[in-house]
Amino acid sequence: MSHISPVLWQFLIKWLTHFAVFPPEASRIAPQLDALYFFIVLVSLIGLTIVVLLVASFSILYHKNRHPVAVQIEGSTLLEATWTIIPLGLFLMMFVWGAIIYFRVFTPPPNAMNIYVVGKQWMWKAEHEGGQHEINTLHVPLGQPVQLTMISQDVFHSLSIPAFRIKREVIPGRYTTVWFEATQIGTFHLFCTQYCGTNHSQMIGDVIVLSPEDYKAWLASSTSGMSLAQDGERLFASLSCAACHNTRPDARGPSLAGVYNAKLTLANGQKITADDAYLRESILNPSQHITQGFAPIMPTYQGQISEEGVVALVEYIKHLDSDYRVQQTTTTTDMLPESGGKAAPADSTTAPGKVNP
Amino acid sequence: MSAATIVSLPDQATARIPKDNYLTRENGILSWLLTQDHKRIGILYLISMTFFFFIGGALAGMIRLELLTPQSDLMAADTYNKVFTMHGIIMIFFFLVPSVPGALGNFFLPMMIGAKDLALPKMNLASWYFYMAGGILALWAMITGGVDTGWTFTTPLSTHYVNTNVITTGLAIFITGFSSIFTGLNFIVTIHKMRAPGMTWFRLPLFIWANYAASILMVLGTPVLAIAIVLVALERAFGIGVFDPTKGGDPLLFQHLFWFYSHPAVYIMILPGMGVISEVVSTFSRKRVFGYTAVAFSSVAIAVFGFFVWAHHMFIMGVSSYAVLVFSLLTMLVAVPSAIKIFNWAFTLYKGSITFETPMIYAFGFMGLFTIGGMTGVFLGVSGTDIHLTETYFIVAHFHFVMVGGMLMAFLAGIHFWWPKMTGRMYPEKISQLAAVITFIGFNFTFFPQFILGTLGMPRRYASYPPEFQVLNVLSTAGATILGVGYLLPVLYLIWSLKYGKIAGDNPWQATGLEWQTQSPPLTENFAVMPIMDHEAYDYEWLERQTEARQKAKEVTSVG
Numbered sequence: 001m002s003h004i005s006p007v008l009w010q011f012l013i014k015w016l017t018h019f020a021v022f023p024p025e026a027s028r029i030a031p032q033l034d035a036l037y038f039f040i041v042l043v044s045l046i047g048l049t050i051v052v053l054l055v056a057s058f059s060i061l062y063h064k065n066r067h068p069v070a071v072q073i074e075g076s077t078l079l080e081a082t083w084t085i086i087p088l089g090l091f092l093m094m095f096v097w098g099a100i101i102y103f104r105v106f107t108p109p110p111n112a113m114n115i116y117v118v119g120k121q122w123m124w125k126a127e128h129e130g131g132q133h134e135i136n137t138l139h140v141p142l143g144q145p146v147q148l149t150m151i152s153q154d155v156f157h158s159l160s161i162p163a164f165r166i167k168r169e170v171i172p173g174r175y176t177t178v179w180f181e182a183t184q185i186g187t188f189h190l191f192c193t194q195y196c197g198t199n200h201s202q203m204i205g206d207v208i209v210l211s212p213e214d215y216k217a218w219l220a221s222s223t224s225g226m227s228l229a230q231d232g233e234r235l236f237a238s239l240s241c242a243a244c245h246n247t248r249p250d251a252r253g254p255s256l257a258g259v260y261n262a263k264l265t266l267a268n269g270q271k272i273t274a275d276d277a278y279l280r281e282s283i284l285n286p287s288q289h290i291t292q293g294f295a296p297i298m299p300t301y302q303g304q305i306s307e308e309g310v311v312a313l314v315e316y317i318k319h320l321d322s323d324y325r326v327q328q329t330t331t332t333t334d335m336l337p338e339s340g341g342k343a344a345p346a347d348s349t350t351a352p353g354k355v356n357p
Numbered sequence: 358m359s360a361a362t363i364v365s366l367p368d369q370a371t372a373r374i375p376k377d378n379y380l381t382r383e384n385g386i387l388s389w390l391l392t393q394d395h396k397r398i399g400i401l402y403l404i405s406m407t408f409f410f411f412i413g414g415a416l417a418g419m420i421r422l423e424l425l426t427p428q429s430d431l432m433a434a435d436t437y438n439k440v441f442t443m444h445g446i447i448m449i450f451f452f453l454v455p456s457v458p459g460a461l462g463n464f465f466l467p468m469m470i471g472a473k474d475l476a477l478p479k480m481n482l483a484s485w486y487f488y489m490a491g492g493i494l495a496l497w498a499m500i501t502g503g504v505d506t507g508w509t510f511t512t513p514l515s516t517h518y519v520n521t522n523v524i525t526t527g528l529a530i531f532i533t534g535f536s537s538i539f540t541g542l543n544f545i546v547t548i549h550k551m552r553a554p555g556m557t558w559f560r561l562p563l564f565i566w567a568n569y570a571a572s573i574l575m576v577l578g579t580p581v582l583a584i585a586i587v588l589v590a591l592e593r594a595f596g597i598g599v600f601d602p603t604k605g606g607d608p609l610l611f612q613h614l615f616w617f618y619s620h621p622a623v624y625i626m627i628l629p630g631m632g633v634i635s636e637v638v639s640t641f642s643r644k645r646v647f648g649y650t651a652v653a654f655s656s657v658a659i660a661v662f663g664f665f666v667w668a669h670h671m672f673i674m675g676v677s678s679y680a681v682l683v684f685s686l687l688t689m690l691v692a693v694p695s696a697i698k699i700f701n702w703a704f705t706l707y708k709g710s711i712t713f714e715t716p717m718i719y720a721f722g723f724m725g726l727f728t729i730g731g732m733t734g735v736f737l738g739v740s741g742t743d744i745h746l747t748e749t750y751f752i753v754a755h756f757h758f759v760m761v762g763g764m765l766m767a768f769l770a771g772i773h774f775w776w777p778k779m780t781g782r783m784y785p786e787k788i789s790q791l792a793a794v795i796t797f798i799g800f801n802f803t804f805f806p807q808f809i810l811g812t813l814g815m816p817r818r819y820a821s822y823p824p825e826f827q828v829l830n831v832l833s834t835a836g837a838t839i840l841g842v843g844y845l846l847p848v849l850y851l852i853w854s855l856k857y858g859k860i861a862g863d864n865p866w867q868a869t870g871l872e873w874q875t876q877s878p879p880l881t882e883n884f885a886v887m888p889i890m891d892h893e894a895y896d897y898e899w900l901e902r903q904t905e906a907r908q909k910a911k912e913v914t915s916v917g
Contacts, residue, residue: 162814
């Protein structure tokens with residue numbers, strides 16, 4: 001064998017040792033999706049075999065040498081019906097089965113923990129609730145449903161984790177979600193699968209599935225000391241949001257306490273649920289979403305806050321279950337030296353004392 | 358393979374190419390550039406699209422070479438992105454869409470229905486000029502910096518983020534769109550108004566039905582692509598904000614507009630090819646196509662359903678789940694007519710008298726590869742499996758099986774089938790059969806590993822990839838070199854045959870189509886006497902009676 005070139009030899013060794021033909025099944029949904037996949041593979045193989053057998057056997061039986069004169073046949077309604085109805089039936093079966101899988105992949109269970117993912121040319125940023133920030137890696141616990149709430153800072157991206165059999169487009173301007181429950185400890189590929197420019201093929205990372213204990217340890221060792229909501233609070237303060245969004249009678253904006261998932265009535269009479277997407281839109285494009293009873297005076301924050309910033313703000317608003325924190329934040333704002341001279345915050349802090357008895 | 362053949366050539370010692378034919382009637386370059394003869398325009402299309410095919414093919418070769426190794430080492434990532442973008446644009450807009458309608462349809466559609474020309478000859482010539490103008494502009498855009506958006510021009514990447522020749526390339530596609538619309542319009546009018554006496558709708562060869570269906574798609578679909586491209590250009594140049602979310606636009610709107618054309622476009626590409634297969638399978642099994650009406654109506658069904666499945670390209674893009682249900686269901690429906698066609702072709706062989714000349718080998722290749730291509734389309738139309746497989750090499754393999762394995766095989770079947778009629782000469786049979794087999798083998802080597810790569814999750818449009826995917830990529834690249842040989846061979850022996858090929862005579866395959874009942878190469882007017890269609894399509898008994906009558910007449914004259 002020594003005369004085989006070393007390159008070829010290396011290639012053969014690689015062939016024998018690294019010949020992946022099927023991705024690992026590392027999530028709850030993976031075996032279910034694979035069952036459907038193999039069902040379609042089976043049907044395809046049977047279909048292909050039938051076509052090949054028909055063509056091959058006719059080619060032999062009715063070869064000109066064996067069958068010099070063709071017999072003219074019009075067709076057969078029965079056969080036409082057969083090969084219309086049987087494929088149609090099989091396709092419909094696959095459609096229903098596929099739809100069931102589809103809804104499972106995109107309907108998160110209520111106990112799913114949320115991780116925000118921001119895609120940008122050419123990296124993945126993950127924002128955990130506890131304030132852990134990651135780039136091109138995603139740590140998740142084993143056996144816990146995880147929902148990813150994703151948005152793109154620039155162009156279309158697509159988050160794909162082949163081992164989990166999930167993929168979802170990450171789009172500028174709107175949140176998309178996907179969920180999974182990892183069932184295998186290990187490191188798996190994370191790909192961007194929507195072409196996004198120069199370094200599209202570098203926009204890859206690792207999903208690291210840890211046991212619940214290891215995950216806890218990782219959380220503790222990786223936090224920046226501030227939770228995502230606290231990051232949001234800081235931003236809320238520096239943008240002086242509480243100047244208007246407070247519970248005082250003369251507040252110019254609606255109170256944000258408990259607003260998350262509340263049913264709101266807009267100025268145009270439309271009823272809407274204040275979910276992540278609504279909160280984001282209301283920050284970036286406020287004049288489109290005026291709550292009933294308020295004037296369209298809020299300026300747009302489009303281009304002033306990064307998507308990570310919006311994510312932090314949304315996370316903060318989600319945690320605002322009483323007005324207490326807003327009051328706290330207002331106080332913080334007042335202490336910031338650059339806003340001290342501004343009329344609005346000063347006005348709003350003095351207002352309660354004047355109006356309230 | 359035994360020597361059984363249906364080829365019947367005239368006595369080579371005495372046979373001559375007819376002195377007066379469409380090639381010799383006029384001479385000089387202007388007689389070609391200003392011609393209104395559908396046959397000459399067909400030849401112009403054939404030459405120019407072969408040119409574009411080999412440019413697109415060279416780009417494909419560069420892609421496969423780069424993917425030989427996991428690192429992005431042959432070229433920079435930006436270059437790779439430009440190469441695959443131009444490969445897609447050239448192959449789709451300048452080869453696949455115009456291939457069969459432009460070359461074979463222009464040449465044979467009027468002859469097959471017994472007409473002198475297409476209904477609108479000047480428009481036909483204009484279509485070629487639009488095609489060339491678009492093609493040259495696209496090449497110019499490529500040479501002066503290229504474009505790296507992918508052939509799908511996804512916004513906002515194409516409108517705000519890349520810094521390459523997006524508008525020029527978009528303009529090139531916009532211009533070429535007119536050639537598609539003109540050809541489609543011309544075909545529709547011609548099929549409606551110019552059929553020979555007795556040529557009823559159900560006596561039309563199935564090639565005509567298929568081209569009719571494709572023409573409807575071209576006329577109705579192409580304007581939407583034009584709109585989408587204009588909007589991209591306006592947004593890029595003036596920032597009008599139709600697709601830009603920061604200005605209240607919706608980037609998904611572009612996806613809808615783009616795929617509203619680009620999904621029917623795959624049927625524009627494949628339907629005429631299916632028409633070719635019907636002609637070839639019938640001729641080489643000496644039998645009427647099994648279930649003629651079913652095959653004819655399945656073409657129309659594909660054209661109709663083809664317009665209502667576009668959003669299956671967007672299952673994971675955040676369209677509503679109920680839209681996903683509807684589009685997935687409709688996609689299942691569009692798969693059925695293709696299955697009907699495959700089974701009808703298979704049963705055309707039943708009790709036939711089959712021979713394996715080159716066009717038939719290509720047609721068999723088509724049936725096998727298109728079946729795989731069609732079935733793998735079901736994986737992607739089923740919403741559940743689509744999540745895992747879309748945007749990976751699975752989808753690349755799928756559409757190459759349909760477009761290259763299906764359409765290109767059908768195109769080559771058609772070229773080999775009608776070459777004797779176009780040029781009056783035969784190509785060498787043995788080497789062309791070999792080329793067909795090489796193409797089939799090379800094709801499977803190239804694209805089958807990509808199904809496995811896609812299942813493993815390898816994303817498409819990656820200049821570099823994780824090392825465990827290398828073995829399959831090496832296989833694919835190796836297959837591509839075989840495929841390259843398979844495509845180069847026909848160019849060589851077909852050109853050779855122009856001078857040295859045997860004289861074909863009027864009807865070397867003993868085919869029934871009207872185009873075979875006139876001299877090869879045909880007269881500029883196609884027929885010396887206006888043909889009258891007094892029999893069904895694919896009536897081989899009529900052909901036999903015709904041949905006998907002709908022989909008797911010859912005997913009488915020679916005795917007299």
